[in-house]
Amino acid sequence: MAAPKITNRPGEWKIEQGMSGAELPVLDMTGSQIRTLAPQTFPAPAKDEEALKSIGDRDALFKMERKGWKGFVEWENYPDKKAIARKILTSYTWPPNPEFQLGPIPATNPVLPGIRWKMWHHAIGGELQTVPDDSWDLVQKEKHPEMLHLLQFPYNGEPPKRLVTDKAITPNSLHFVRNHGGIPIIDSEDFSFDMDGLVANPRSFTLDELMDESKFPRVETTVTIQCSGTRRIEQILKYPGQGDEVPQAPWAEGAIGTARYAGISLKKVIKACGGLIDGAKHLEFYGADTYFKDDKVMNYLVSVPWSKVKANEVLLTWEMNGEPLPRIHGYPLRLVVLGYIGARSVKWLYRIKAIKNPSLAPVQSQEYLYFPQQTGKHNLKFTDGIQIQEMPVSSAIMSPWTKQVVIHNGKIQCNGWAYSGGGRWPERVELSMDGGFNWYTVPLENLSEKRKWTWRTWKFELPCDVEGWVEIVCRCWDNALNTQPSNVRTSWNWGLHVTSSCHRISVYSINKSRPRTKARLEEFEKAGVPIAPITVPYAFSPQSWEEYNQFWDKHDPRDVDE
Ligand SMILES: Nc1nc2c(c(=O)[nH]1)N[C@H]1C(S)=C(S)[C@@H](COP(=O)(O)O)O[C@H]1N2
Ligand SMILES: [Mo]
Numbered sequence: 001m002a003a004p005k006i007t008n009r010p011g012e013w014k015i016e017q018g019m020s021g022a023e024l025p026v027l028d029m030t031g032s033q034i035r036t037l038a039p040q041t042f043p044a045p046a047k048d049e050e051a052l053k054s055i056g057d058r059d060a061l062f063k064m065e066r067k068g069w070k071g072f073v074e075w076e077n078y079p080d081k082k083a084i085a086r087k088i089l090t091s092y093t094w095p096p097n098p099e100f101q102l103g104p105i106p107a108t109n110p111v112l113p114g115i116r117w118k119m120w121h122h123a124i125g126g127e128l129q130t131v132p133d134d135s136w137d138l139v140q141k142e143k144h145p146e147m148l149h150l151l152q153f154p155y156n157g158e159p160p161k162r163l164v165t166d167k168a169i170t171p172n173s174l175h176f177v178r179n180h181g182g183i184p185i186i187d188s189e190d191f192s193f194d195m196d197g198l199v200a201n202p203r204s205f206t207l208d209e210l211m212d213e214s215k216f217p218r219v220e221t222t223v224t225i226q227c228s229g230t231r232r233i234e235q236i237l238k239y240p241g242q243g244d245e246v247p248q249a250p251w252a253e254g255a256i257g258t259a260r261y262a263g264i265s266l267k268k269v270i271k272a273c274g275g276l277i278d279g280a281k282h283l284e285f286y287g288a289d290t291y292f293k294d295d296k297v298m299n300y301l302v303s304v305p306w307s308k309v310k311a312n313e314v315l316l317t318w319e320m321n322g323e324p325l326p327r328i329h330g331y332p333l334r335l336v337v338l339g340y341i342g343a344r345s346v347k348w349l350y351r352i353k354a355i356k357n358p359s360l361a362p363v364q365s366q367e368y369l370y371f372p373q374q375t376g377k378h379n380l381k382f383t384d385g386i387q388i389q390e391m392p393v394s395s396a397i398m399s400p401w402t403k404q405v406v407i408h409n410g411k412i413q414c415n416g417w418a419y420s421g422g423g424r425w426p427e428r429v430e431l432s433m434d435g436g437f438n439w440y441t442v443p444l445e446n447l448s449e450k451r452k453w454t455w456r457t458w459k460f461e462l463p464c465d466v467e468g469w470v471e472i473v474c475r476c477w478d479n480a481l482n483t484q485p486s487n488v489r490t491s492w493n494w495g496l497h498v499t500s501s502c503h504r505i506s507v508y509s510i511n512k513s514r515p516r517t518k519a520r521l522e523e524f525e526k527a528g529v530p531i532a533p534i535t536v537p538y539a540f541s542p543q544s545w546e547e548y549n550q551f552w553d554k555h556d557p558r559d560v561d562e
Helices: 014-015 049-055 079-090 114-122 131-142 232-238 266-272 306-310 517-529 545-552
Strands: 026-028 036-037 148-151 157-158 192-197 203-206 219-227 256-265 282-293 296-305 314-320 332-337 348-354 394-399 403-408 413-418 426-432 456-463 468-478 503-511
Touching: 049 079, 079 114, 079 296, 114 131, 114 282, 219 332, 232 468, 256 266, 256 332, 266 306, 266 314, 266 348, 282 306, 296 306, 296 426, 394 426, 394 468, 403 413, 413 426, 413 468, 413 503, 426 456, 503 517
Parallel strands: 192 348, 403 503
Antiparallel strands: 026 036, 148 157, 192 203, 219 256, 256 314, 282 296, 282 348, 314 332, 394 413, 413 456, 426 468, 468 503
């Protein structure tokens, strides 16, 4: 038999069904005829040897700047250095953005390798050369072996669901990590940080000076840090948005963690510098890591308004859960901004500058923006987005998992977390098993301790009589009586931030308190056949012919006579 003639693309059926969206052409319907616009293609990686040669010895250009500061390059005071780095980066053609939103998410751990970020660090060379390897070594050393590595470099990882809410205070090794660059390795004896800009007396401080309790009273606070990308995967699975593996890391529900931080209030340090002058209204924070953005290099910079600092809600910290800060979480000095998104809590802090307006650095002005729904690639303007500071109230179910089969006796055991930003806290957690029509309240004794700046973990036995697919939904009410939007669609946005809609999971309910179900489960057990996956056809006949015929003897036939 002759081979059939096939002229379709491989995977044509999947493409037609929207399962390989990256290959779909755009339809332009604005003319008299519909035109198809082919998707962007990318040239093979290449480099301009001549241009690179003219730059000279990169290891010498970007050599160690401060004794005891490995992997640190100070970019912000050196426009010349930035320009050279830019020239290097534009002398290469880099591989394209990996497609993980419109295509399948790789079944690997790390999920994404961060190939381009590694290449960029290697291309700059010097102090940045070994940063990708050093950072990965620190992940092995400081993080729990069960962490889910979303992105190997810059490292982004979250604990598996089972361990997210295992304890109300997250052990350091299980706290999620979100990095925009490599981890600088700074010796505490060689460390100091600068306070400058619009302060009366700019100066620097060593760690010993900051720790001198006669000058700065020690404060300890339990704080939940939540990344505004938490639960982003729900938005991605609904509709893909802006795509880049660092800004848009595909977080699940684990990009949130709670720890007790010790340090001092930043307000006191500003006072020690004689206070703000000349109408300063914001504090700009500098992290010692290097961030790559659109062929440019920079340190990690964001800002926070003075009003927040003045309220003693911005801390300089060096201890996490009674231990020195792990390197991966900002050693030797990290900012902790109470009730704001994680992005503002700058790690490896080396400088604070008092300024008049919010920082123009990309992490403040071009990322962490909450866009209106009709903003997208076709009409993007940064000024249309709200800079995200306080997270709205949110919650998530950590067990069971979506698509899981649950055998129960009329109650499904659920657990999870609830959190609200800005110093609001969860007052009530509710669960529904019918998609959000009827709600059960989680009894207060099933919620962890109430604190101003933290989440509350919860557990609940959710009544469920029905069988088959049920939709379990969870929502929280905070102390200001705010609650969560009902569906992901309601608040979907191009930057895929702030997935605070009710968390919904689909669970296949098998209610063993029903005698018939119980008997059938025993049959499965006797036959030694697992019930999962539910898609596998029966290994034995679910009904004997004897029983079948008995039924029809007792009942009317399928069709009746007149
Ligand atoms: N210097 C620096 N600070 C940083 C970041 C970073 O990449 N560099 N990431 C921020 C973001 S987006 C978050 S969510 C938190 C995460 O803190 P963690 O890694 O300690 O959990 O750190 C913030 N501070
Ligand atoms: Mo974040």
